[in-house]
Amino acid sequence: MAGFTPAPDLTIYSARTAWSAAEAATARPVLAFNAGEINPRTGHFPVPARAAECARALDAGGALIFAGIGIKNVNRLQGVAFDRVMREASVMSWRDRGSRDGAGFGDFAPDWAYSEGASVDDWAPAAERPLIAVTMRFDRGWPGEEWLAAVRAFAVAMQTRIVTVAQVARDAPRAVRLARALGGEYVTPSSMRHDALDDYVRAVYRQSLVVISDRAHGLIIGATEGAYPIGSGTDPSKISRLLTAVGLGDLVGRYDQFGDFAARFETHLPRLAPAVTVARAEIADLTARIHTAMDAVA
Template sequence: MRSAAGDRYVRTRATRTFVSLTGPAGNIGDALIRRATLAWALGTSDELVVYTGDSPDVWLRQLGVPDDATVLRSKRSVARWLWMLATAPARPVLVFEAGEVPLHKGNGLREFVFLAETVIVRLKGGVVVRPPRGIRSPSNPSTWLHARAARLSQVALWRDAASAALVGGGVVAPDIGFAAAKGHPAAEARDELIVSLRGSRPMPGDEWIEAVRLTAEAAGLRVRTVVQVREDEPRARELADALGGDFEAWGDTDSVAHEENLRARYSRARLVISDRMHVLVLAAIDGAAPAELVPAPTRKITDAFAAVGIRDITLDAANARSSDMQEFLTTQLGRSGHIGERVDAARRRLDELEQQVRETIRMKRA
């Protein structure tokens, strides 16, 4: 800006945004929500500082981290992150990563550090943003510390009502993965039923296999198993053999190319069956009907989809007969129109929230 004397310029100190984007390159769902988190941070300051933990180079490409960002790698750089935060120019922005927040007993120290970061930014007149998150394994003192930090943040969003209640209330919002919703082929252009299950669960039983196979046959769909998390690859191979379907390996393909291949598959699917939340989110935003069909499902998927108005996509397979499972899956096949409407509404809501975040930052710096 021009000085009062009019013969020189006074330069203001550059603004700085910090964003945490950790995650394994072998998990496409993590990449989806971290990339959406980065989108909320881009353009909010002159300088962008990104913490990625121990992630490999391909992770930066997968998320689209700008070349001019300051990237801090490995846990050894945490001290530098904290120093840059403490010495940042006035009114910095701190954006925490979206996703699941484990608050078990071993996380008390980590939550204390996050609370300290929040306090530092607030004392410097800055803005703290917590995109939609879900709490897992709550225990004290971790939950108490997390709740204090959330209440000190100008923006604290929760992807399910249960998580909001644990911290004493807050705004329930769609999982940030729904921000990537796009146009997709009509149902008549879709000819596959896709399955992607956790490798850590037991292999589904004979009635489950029969229900999925018969549902696909009745709908004229080809069965394909895919891998969205690298550790699930052996299970996908087993399922393809049991179902008589095609197996889509991850193999040596890098994460960027594999994600493109996977999204293309979801765009050809009418139904996607999984017990991984972001398999079903990706399926839904690419136009397929999502279905969770496993024994003893957790509330995680049910609650997060309910937050965007999508209900009844889960069936506990523990005591269900093959006919019950077929009826459930057939019902899901007919819900693509309703699910598409809710997905579009979720994307619009996330667009509104992003604009609110940017306006909050702008007003703080006005």
């Protein structure tokens, strides 16, 4: 809610029933399916009630947008039946190639988050970035002393200092513990509101040479502010797909691979700006396609 700017043509519904009634009463509706991660179980996706809403939009001469969605685990799709309405959508675009290939239809474009952040031309050069930012999920295994030592050594080799940040409020205790273990500093936000957190982490990443994380959008937001993303976690498959989608997946892996990534880091650094530039162009193309679909029913 903190991300919405009040506007006279914006109505926010706090109950799905009221929203559904408004959608059903619209002559030619534009229905945008929720973006983000999906975890379809055996059976029908979307569930019949949601699929029926999508079908009504098309039957009424409206537009149906599936864009920016990704499958949590593409290896667990046996028994999943994607509704045909997804194939008939005005725009059907996944957020990574693995999701598209797993589903077997549609196209894909990079995650929406790559379109945010500072212009590449405004990024501080690597030599003027004194920080290494670390942000890790609260609900994953502790990385262990070997990883901690490797991160400390990397910071020394890069002549940087370590700061930890909390990408979301629930990550704050993990960020504090990491700061202590790494000999770094936990950078405290002014507020845990989502809009304030976004400003806070971006300000840190604009000063960071690298962002190290097992949280996908920590890595992506870091990349959009000029901090090279190094993905490190217990199960990095999802973050690997989202970064590979823009050519930044080479330094994503398990905790025990971090030392190798650190050794190869400087050879990969020049790839960041071109990758983000191309990603933003691809998202702009997807955005234009969405506007075309919407304009067709205006």
